[in-house]
Amino acid sequence: MADRYLRFTGTAPGRFLTRRLGLPQPEPLRRWSPEHPALPGPLLHLTAGKSGLDLAPVLARTGLSAGTGSPAAVVLDATGVRDVGTLAEVHAALHPVVRSVAGSGRVVVLGAPLDADDHHQAAAQQALEGFTRSLGKEIGRGRTVNLVRLTDPAAAESTLRFLLSPKSAYVSGQVIEVGPAAPDAVAAGAAAPDVTVDPDRRPLAGRTALVTGAARGIGEAVAETLARDGARVVVLDVPQAEADARRVAERLGGTALALDITAADAGRRMAEALPDGLDVLVHNAGVTRDRRLVNMPAERWSSVLEVNLASVLRSTDELLAAGTLKRGGRIVATASIAGIAGNAGQTNYGASKAGVVGLVRSLAPRALAEHGVTVNAVAPGFIETRMTAAVPLFIREAGRRMNSLAQGGLPADVAEATAWLAHPASGAVNGQVLRVCGQSLLGA
Numbered sequence: 001m002a003d004r005y006l007r008f009t010g011t012a013p014g015r016f017l018t019r020r021l022g023l024p025q026p027e028p029l030r031r032w033s034p035e036h037p038a039l040p041g042p043l044l045h046l047t048a049g050k051s052g053l054d055l056a057p058v059l060a061r062t063g064l065s066a067g068t069g070s071p072a073a074v075v076l077d078a079t080g081v082r083d084v085g086t087l088a089e090v091h092a093a094l095h096p097v098v099r100s101v102a103g104s105g106r107v108v109v110l111g112a113p114l115d116a117d118d119h120h121q122a123a124a125q126q127a128l129e130g131f132t133r134s135l136g137k138e139i140g141r142g143r144t145v146n147l148v149r150l151t152d153p154a155a156a157e158s159t160l161r162f163l164l165s166p167k168s169a170y171v172s173g174q175v176i177e178v179g180p181a182a183p184d185a186v187a188a189g190a191a192a193p194d195v196t197v198d199p200d201r202r203p204l205a206g207r208t209a210l211v212t213g214a215a216r217g218i219g220e221a222v223a224e225t226l227a228r229d230g231a232r233v234v235v236l237d238v239p240q241a242e243a244d245a246r247r248v249a250e251r252l253g254g255t256a257l258a259l260d261i262t263a264a265d266a267g268r269r270m271a272e273a274l275p276d277g278l279d280v281l282v283h284n285a286g287v288t289r290d291r292r293l294v295n296m297p298a299e300r301w302s303s304v305l306e307v308n309l310a311s312v313l314r315s316t317d318e319l320l321a322a323g324t325l326k327r328g329g330r331i332v333a334t335a336s337i338a339g340i341a342g343n344a345g346q347t348n349y350g351a352s353k354a355g356v357v358g359l360v361r362s363l364a365p366r367a368l369a370e371h372g373v374t375v376n377a378v379a380p381g382f383i384e385t386r387m388t389a390a391v392p393l394f395i396r397e398a399g400r401r402m403n404s405l406a407q408g409g410l411p412a413d414v415a416e417a418t419a420w421l422a423h424p425a426s427g428a429v430n431g432q433v434l435r436v437c438g439q440s441l442l443g444a
Contacts, residue, residue, distance in 0.1 A: 003384070003400060006407050026406035027142035029169040030104035032416065038063035039166060041072030041102050048089035049080025053110070058153045062164045071097065073106040073164045078128055079150070081111070082121045090131065098135070104142040107135065108163050111149045113177070125149075129175055136173035136439050137404045144172035144405075144439075155181040155428035162420040170413035172404055173439030179428045202230025203423050208278055210234040210270065212261055213285030215244035217385045218334070221411035222282055225419045227252040231280060234273065236261070261285055261311040267318025277326045280422045281319065283312045283333040283356075288387070290345045301348045308352035313359060320371055327372030330422045333360060334414075335379040335433055341443020353379070357433050364431030374430040376421045381437025384408045403438035 006026050008014040018025050030039065043064035045055065055077060064073055076093055080086070094107070101107060109132050114122040128147055136145035146163050150156040156178040162168050163176075209226045213219040215237035223233045233254035237245040242258040249256040257273050259266055286308045289300040312333060319325050338346050339353025356377055364375040382388060382399035388408065391399065400408040417436050420426060 003407060005397065005400070024401045024406035025140075026401075027103055027140075029142050029405065029407070030166050031169045031410070031412060032166040036166065039072035039102075039105065039164070041070055041105070042067030043164070044071040044074045044097060046074065046076045046093040046097075047080070048076060048078045048093050049082060049086040051077045051080040053077060053079055053153050055110075055153050058157045058160060061157065062161050064164060070100050070102040071105065072102050073108065074098075074101060075160075075164070076107070076109045079110055079112040081124045081128065082118070083124050084120075084127075087124055087127055090128070094135075098139065101139070101143055104166075104169065105144075106164050106168070107132075107139065107143065107145040108160065109145070109147045111147055113149055113151065132175070133173045133439070137441070139404075142169075142405060144168065146172060147175045148178060149175065150178040152178075152180055152428070155179065158420060158423045158425035159429060162416075167416035167420065169416075170405065170409035170436055170438050171417060171434065174435055176429065176432055176434065179430060181428050202228075203425070204280070204419075205230030207280060207424075208232045208234065208274065208276065209280035209282065209422065210236060210257075210274065210278055211282040211284055212236045214282075215241040215248055217387070218380065218383060218411045218414050219282075219284040220248050221415040222284055222418050223248060223252060223254070225412070225415035226280065226282075226422060227254060229419055229423075231422075236270075237285070261315060262306050266311065267315040267322075270315060271319060271322045271324045274324055278319065278324050278329065279326055280330045280332070281316070281325060282418055282422070283316070283331070285311075286334060286352075288346070288349050290349070292345050293347045296348065304348040305352050305355075308349065309355040309359075312356060316359075316363070320367065320373070325371060325373050328424065328427065329371075329373040330426070331363075331367070331373060331375045332418050332421045333375070333377040335360075335377045337379055337381040337435060337437050337440050337443060340379060340433075340435070341440065360433055361431055368430055374421075374427060376429060376431065377433045378414055378417045378421070379433055379435045379437065380409065380414050381435065381440045382408045383414060383436075384410055402442065403440045405438035407438065409436060409438055 009018050009025050111125050111128045114125050132145050132147040209231040211219055211223045214223040214235040227233045233252050235245045235249040236257045239258040245256040289304050333356045335356040336353035338350045342350050360375050360377045367373045367375050414436050
């Protein structure tokens with residue numbers, strides 16, 4: 001369903017009326033397209049504290065360049081901030097320029113890992129989190145603000161390119177930790193992609209991706225985006241949606257797999273359908289059975305936990321144990337803002353999605369050490385789908401407006417975040433839960 005309020009505020013009467021009434025004034029977001037793959041305008045690189053990072057080579061490959069005029073993006077290197085005194089340099093650097101950032105522009109603050117042996121450094125670096133989240137909630141005009149903790153700029157290249165591009169339009173107020181570069185960045189048998197040049201190259205060429213619940217909605221968008229990036233996509237959905245799954249697979253040049261992921265043999269059947277192995281596993285399938293706990297029968301509870309969590313755990317374990325997931329592979333699970341902030345009438349759904357977060361945090365270090373596979377999750381907020389279109393009007397409008405961007409996201413926003421986590425160059429991103437929620441004002 002179209003966001004009529006967003007369109008109304010784009011008209012002269014709409015801007016006048018909403019300004020007079022103090023109502024939200026969302027700005028249409030600039031999203032990625034083949035015609036507009038990069039943000040228009042220059043990149044401004046600032047520093048707070050004494051930094052030892054050489055960011056020039058990485059920033060030169062973001063598709064942005066230094067120049068004059070309103071910056072499309074600002075990168076503030078605050079890795080050298082070690083005490084309260086140097087926090088003043090954060091203010092001094094951004095205070096004069098933040099107002100000039102173009103609409104739908106980006107502010108990315110770079111921080112360092114917290115030093116367990118230096119509580120002054122840890123306090124100052126943790127302060128950057130409160131700073132970026134707060135700036136994200138006040139900056140307006142479709143602009144986003146995120147914090148990246150890193151030690152090696154080269155390992156963070158895919159992350160910076162994602163955050164400094166139109167692909168991250170609905171990601172704001174997030175903290176992403178980037179570890180050292182993974183030694184197994186490229187899966188066995190796949191050609192190493194050239195990630196140092198054209199951002200429109202097909203980084204997943206030669207790779208196979210399986211997306212569950214991919215016959216429609218967010219899953220279909222994820223499959224489309226991975227195929228755009230060169231992957232051979234296996235579109236998995238329940239037998240009842242086989243016709244839709246085949247339609248999507250044929251359009252993308254992939255294959256369809258009709259399978260109930262809650263079946264006891266689902267993991268084995270996935271492995272059998274992938275005799276040449278798997279590079280990207282996207283757990284997207286999910287269901288809702290909303291009702292307040294006092295009115296929720298056991299079947300509504302168990303069916304949601306079975307689809308959204310138990311099947312994810314079982315199939316992941318089986319595919320890892322069978323060696324189906326190749327070294328250098330990626331697992332991306334779908335959590336939800338409901339699993340982070342909670343939601344009335346969704347104790348079952350919230351529990352299942354919080355469980356996905358627990359899975360990611362526990363499995364990620366072991367999967368990387370034992371199998372060379374990263375494990376991350378995306379946590380969508382209010383996304384414009386057929387499901388949310390059926391939500392009552394006032395609840396739907398509240399969901400759209402209660403975030404820093406004052407609008408709902410699109411399935412493509414979740415898909416772009418998934419594609420970034422699936423990228424061969426994202427091996428240093430592990431155990432992360434990225435909220436794709438426009439910086440929800442609740443729980444984020």
